[in-house]
Amino acid sequence: MASYYKKFKADLDASAGAGIITPEQAAAVYERALAGSPFASFRAAHWIGAAAGLFVALGIILIVASNWDKIDSYTKLFAFLLLFAGMGEAAIRLDEKPAAAVPLEMIWFFMPILGIGLYAQIFNLSGDPVKPYLVWAALASPAALLSRRPFAAYLCSALLFFTLYYGTLSSNGMLALTAARAADPQPLWHWGLALAVLAGGAAVFPGRKLSLPLGASVIWLFIMMLADTAIKLRSSGLILLSGMSLAVLWLTYGSERDDERASLPLKVWLGAVYFTTFFWHYGGDELVNHSGPDTSAGGALAWLLFAGGLLSVVFRPQRLLPAGSRDETAGKVMLAASMLCSFFLFDANEATAKAVAITANLLLAAFGTVSIISGARDSSEKQINLGVAVLTLTAVTRFIDIFGTMLKSGMAFIVTGVAFGALAYFVNKGRKALIESVKK
């Protein structure tokens, strides 16, 4: 995203230099574009201010943690409340002066955990390790949401997602979802609390950008399906179906702008398809089946995710290739195929697994080729490079992974190199034809 703004600024400056627009217009257009960025107001001074606040807050926490046992408990409690009130009030009063308000807001954000640590120290409290983080997030969220700057909200969202992952992956505590050995299943209200924390993390995340919180949620859900939880999956077919459906859903709904491809979800989808190519070596479900069968809840969720993914592919614009391009159908077919190839694994054996691997290789080859053609048509060097990178990575992996002998691999490299050369020739020829047609 940062490179987009940098390139945009360079283009505007060049246009102003060429006399196409005035420097004032260039500056105004850039400011307007930058206003849509979540870090728009975070100029260098703000970042330094945030770092200052972070270091001071961590320093105070460490000084308090060193345990001033010679000081009376009541004095420590009173001093903490006074410091808390002072920091909060100062942050409110100096709200219009970012140089002071940013570090003060940072310290204010950390004050609840400072208090929780101090109280634990004074009263020798111990217990659920997740509870302090939840209380911290609950106390800090309102101020973060009311702040005119997004920094505390980012920290709060990160805190909630950290608590979600940390709490749900442990087998003890109020957020625990993984089963403790020889113990009863985790109670249902743990799921309610975990989903509330997830919703809180996504809701607190500032701006309209959905990509990161949606990605964190999607990855968390997939981990819960792999872990020993009430929604665990153990059959390769359902695991692959869920993983690919989640990747497609993230790609579809995690996009940030209508006119820009989603980069991180796209890389995750490509990574998932690339991973699937290794099913060529699949040897059966023996390993995963050791830890029991699929749960019915996990199975139902997997089919729901697949249905959601398929409906999204059909009714929503595809985000695999540049939006509004002529490759809309190709993008949709590739997305649907990435999910549907999981069906080969429902009768999991070596032959069907090889079919999955071949489909995945074809998908990567198709994506690479369509990207190069699309990039050449739209004069997008980035798109062409992406296509070449995907084709190259796929080809190199397969030569090393499958062919084995140096002679066969060497031949395969030469054939691929010649194919790339031919592709480059036709792409260039197509571009020239396009330019000629515009001139006429």
Added chain:
Amino acid sequence: MNWKGNAGYLRLVLGAQLLFFAAWGGWLVVSRNTDSPEFHLATEPVDPRDLFSGTYVALNYEISSPRGGRCPRRTRDLGRLFVKLEDKGKKAVTKDGEVSVYEATDCHTNPPQEPGWAKADMTYRFGGPVAMYGIERFYLNENDPRKDAKSGSVLAKVKIDRNHNLVLLDLVEKF
């Protein structure tokens, strides 16, 4: 109305945060301010400490696996439990002389009215179900020599507060 940066709302939030900590601190002070007797508990060796949120000694107790009376032998029922703590004649020597070491003698799922019952939460740990009393950490100054104390070499001086919670008062070295 613009909520962002509204000083009135921000002061309300600050007030709520301060009220939370004042109320919590007040509750902790009041609930522990009882004239219930202080007694000692034997500890068991565990990993001694870590440095999260200040230096502390991690403690495990003999009463963490309560036995006797109605205490479950191998329970799968996790959750709230009340444990009767009594002097059954076990002694230990400290710098203040010989002291009684209390033991778990009975268990109940509902809070009995008589004194001497401590609240515990049965949770599943590595070896099986363990009763957690909320006194598993004793915080120390980072230069306090007791930070090197291991469970088993110290006694925990405790009392029971108004809400049946065990309150950890001090760590006492055994001789």
